[in-house]
Amino acid sequence: MRTIHMIPSSRGLLSLFLFVSICPTAALAQANFTAQVRGVVQDATNAVVPRATVTITNDGTQVSEKTTTDEMGRYIFNGLAPASYTVKVEISGFKTVIHPNVVLRIGQQIDLDFVLELGEITSTVEVTAESTLLNSVSAALGTEVTNRYIIDMPLAGRGITELAYLAPGTTEVPGMGISMLGGTTFTSNGQRYGTAEVRDDGALTSSPEGGEGGNTTVKYQPLIENVQEFKLQNNNFSAEFGNNGGTVINIVTKSGTNEFHGSVGGWKINSFVTFQSGNPISVSMGDFSRLANGRQRPNVSGDPRGVDIKAVVDGRGDPNFNFFNVSAFSDPGDQIPGNSPRYFSNLRTDGINDMNTSIFKSFTFREGMFLQLRAEFFNFTNTPRFGRPGEALGSDEFGKINSQINSPRGGQIGLRFVF
Secondary structure: OOOOOOOOOHHHHHHHHHHHHOOOOHHHHOOOOOEEEEEEEEEOOOOEOOOOEEEEEEOOOOOEEEEEOOOOOEEEEEEEOOOEEEEEEEOOOEOEEEEEEEEOOOOOEEEOOEEEOEOOOOOEEEOOOOOOOOEOOOOOEEEEEOHHHHHHOOOOOOOHHHHHHHOOOEEEOOOOOOOHHHOOOEEEOOOOOOOOEEEEOOEEOEOOOOOOOOOOOEOOOOOHHHEEEEEEEEEOOOOOOOOOOOOEEEEEEOOOOOOOOOOOOOOEEEEEEEEEOOOEEOOEEOOHHHOOOOOOOOEEOOOOOOOOHHHHHHOOOOOOOEOOOHHHEEOOOOOOOOOOOOOEEEEEOOOEEEEEEEEEEEEEEEOOEEEEEEEEEEOOOOOOOEOOOEOEEOOOOEOEOOOEOOOOOEEEEEEEEEO
């Protein structure tokens, strides 16, 4: 029987190695935006403390992670969302040490060491001294823009990439709007404009540069209210950011806390308000035949005013719901003109108190595509405007209002989608 020996080809092995190298797992497709905390636990004599329990707790969500120190007293926490944390170290025979207010930024990697004191584990030592948490692991240079700037800075277009201009060395390109290409039209430390890479929670939201002379375009930007912070990196960033030749903008969205939060922003309100006094009232006699040479007017023997229109509407004023003091007028008699003036300047119809309001907001999905929500309200305060009262003495309607000449509050809502 002939035996055939299979000798593997070095070319085949090399081809297989190259195939595996260029096909990484999907998990590696996302760039790192989370933080890392590591350190060493020692006692007062600088001897390492193995098997100590280290707990890190997110102050906003109260979610905790635990680990134990190794034989060299080392511990490490990876994949931490940018937030404020409390770190606790405990082991039998030593006092428990608590370090609150450990604020981690996007992509930050820090060393946080602990020194334990002898004592009961029930005794607690809280670290209150402020210390600067330095990124002692990565040499990447960049500018962090925290939530306070994101919320408080006025942004005309409410675009997150507009805050890139807070970083030193970032300038606008003459002749180009800051919202063009989705917001990448800026230069950073002399790098070519329109080549920034934008990531949202590690996922790429900008297109690749597209070869020599190409530009990147941001396809999606989260709402300002949803952004926790972002970091603009322009030098020495790692190979995980490899889709462009310029700046990297790494955005982290809010993950929520145990407290209720909300915000209202980006809304535009227009209002048209009209205030106008009413027209003068003219009181006359209802029977036109009682005066041969004109329209007869009554006598005035008192103040025709003294009635509050709001009291009339509420039913708290004149029990007969008269708009003015009808008892101030009397019949002068047949063929007698009467002393009432033609118009009363201090006795007027109900005036105009009207407010029309429109509220609208645009939700941008990408450049050139947005949804606009618009709501319009007429007579927003729902203030009635009454008609003229009866002005003929002797009529059953004298002094009474029987009509409303404006409409009650109304509104309409519309959606406009532009693409």
